[in-house]
Amino acid sequence: MRGRTHVALALVAGRLIYPPADSLSWLALIVGALAPDFDSGGGLISKPSAWLPDFVPGRRLLDAPVRVVSKFVRAAVGHRGPLHYPAVAVGLWALAILLTWPWTRWLAFGYTTHLLADSLTRSGIPWLGPLSRECRGLLPKRFRLRTGSPVERIIELTAWSWLGISLWQALKWG
Numbered sequence: 001m002r003g004r005t006h007v008a009l010a011l012v013a014g015r016l017i018y019p020p021a022d023s024l025s026w027l028a029l030i031v032g033a034l035a036p037d038f039d040s041g042g043g044l045i046s047k048p049s050a051w052l053p054d055f056v057p058g059r060r061l062l063d064a065p066v067r068v069v070s071k072f073v074r075a076a077v078g079h080r081g082p083l084h085y086p087a088v089a090v091g092l093w094a095l096a097i098l099l100t101w102p103w104t105r106w107l108a109f110g111y112t113t114h115l116l117a118d119s120l121t122r123s124g125i126p127w128l129g130p131l132s133r134e135c136r137g138l139l140p141k142r143f144r145l146r147t148g149s150p151v152e153r154i155i156e157l158t159a160w161s162w163l164g165i166s167l168w169q170a171l172k173w174g
């Protein structure tokens with residue numbers, strides 16, 4: 001699943017369940033929703049310039065080194081490898097409970113939404129990692145999404161539209 005779809009779904013889930021109360025928590029939610037794909041060697045999480053405002057000088061210079069590290073991670077552990085283990089999300093939740101800082105819960109929450117969303121795709125995720133790296137999905141294979149397919153785009157567009165309407169209503173009614 002593409003980074004933008006992961007972000008949109010995480011924001012919808014956060015807003016529906018219990019909206020984060022501060023900007024650091026919203027940021028942690030977005031970072032958590034993208035973090036597992038640091039093993040992809042590309043994408044939004046390995047492109048810092050996409051995160052920084054246009055006026056930051058030389059922001060694109062950051063992209064190359066971060067992408068090199070991401071490619072190294074991909075070569076070392078593979079895409080949808082350890083970073084896509086649900087065990088990592090469980091570890092993040094445990095850490096969030098220990099630390100009690102609100103943003104750590106949103107990081108774990110975003111990470112969890114990423115894994116759930118990826119398990120709706122054809123490739124699935126390694127649910128039993130590290131015991132097994134076999135990828136499985138939550139749906140029968142013929143109902144699973146193909147990354148970048150028109151269905152994924154419709155889901156992403158629906159999510160962003162809902163967020164836009166929801167934000168507009170929140171601003172209008174306070």
Ligand SMILES: [Zn+2]
Nearest residue numbers: 001036037118
């Ligand atoms: Zn992923």
